[in-house]
Amino acid sequence: MSWLPPDDAQRLALHNEVHARPTARIHLPALVVYVAVLNQGVSREQECEHLRLLTGMSSLSLDRLGGNFLRLRFDGYTVKWERHTEFTRYSIVQPLPEAALLGANDPDLLSALVVESEWLRAIPGRTIAATLLGMVPGDLDQPALTLEKATHWLGGLPVMASLLGENGHSLAVSNFLLRPDGFERMLVVAPTGISATRAGRVSQRLLELETYRLMALRGLPVTKQLGPMLAQCETQLADIMASLENKAAADQTLLDTLVSLAARVERATAEHVYRFAATRAYDGLVSQRISELRENAVSGTQTIGDFMQRRLSPAMATVGLHGAAFDFFV
Secondary structure, three states, X not given: OOOOOOOOOOHHHHHHHHHOOOOOOOOOOEEEEEEEEEOOOOOHHHHHHHHOOOOOOOOOOHHHHOOOEEEEEOOOOEEXXXXXXXXXXXXXXXXXXXXXXXXXXXXXXXHHOOOOHHHHHOOOOEEEEEEEEEEEEOOOOOHHHHHHHHHHHOOOOOOEEEEEOOOOOEEEEEOOOOOOOOOEEEEEEEOOOOXXXXXXXXXXXXXXXXXXXXXXXXXHHHHHHHHHHHHHHHHHHHHHHHHHHHOOOOHHHHHHHHHHHHHHHHHHHHHHHHHHHHHHHHHHHXXXXXXXXXXXXXXXXXXHHHHHHHHHHHHHHHHHHHHHHHHHHO
């Protein structure tokens, strides 16, 4: 017996969206190999074909990719596929080599990769973000000493670091440098007793933070490209207004010029309105992920959130200013 009126056609899908992307359970020590690619022109069928190249996945059904999220479980590791509007991300959670535990100096990570390097290279799309995230057990009672070890793990270069959570349940460290192998590196140090669910949430927030930062910055080159045109339009508009005041040209001539200017701006706005809107949305997600980290500073080191905001805010202000200028003209 049904107790309710008939379901809306979208009710089940909308209800289950909250469960669509469950957090990974990560047991330390672990290595997360993360690659995000722009998926413009890449079909779901192509991504399915690529996933079928993994061991034992030759019969993978396209239907399993219908929910935009899939976690494939193998012996000792997992591969996660997740498709979004503009990008698709792949995450491999695997054991961390023993030689890469805390105390190692710039350890080799890719030689222990559980999937073929050719499989990574052949992921359909264009790379926008790639990170090797090490998650290791360590003592947080002496954060300065642990940070020193983490710095050596990342190659000895200056780093940004944050104690995460109100009680400092883990230490996240990175220098956000793009290495010759195409990857950035991050390190999370946590007590041995950290839960697999919490470790999964930490990894997800850090990796999403960097991905959304890079996606937000995709609006900056567009803004720089449109800057000269916007300045030219501003000058042209000022000339039209001056001619109107001084009656230096026929009304019809000025009207034709103004219509031409408006059409030019409308065309540019139509071509790039999505990019500006997406930039604002991704910037909002960056701020949200930073807030979710609930950072505490480590003495003498800039937090990850401060680093992100200081580097990202000027770019976002530039994009916002140009977007507002286009709105003014429209």
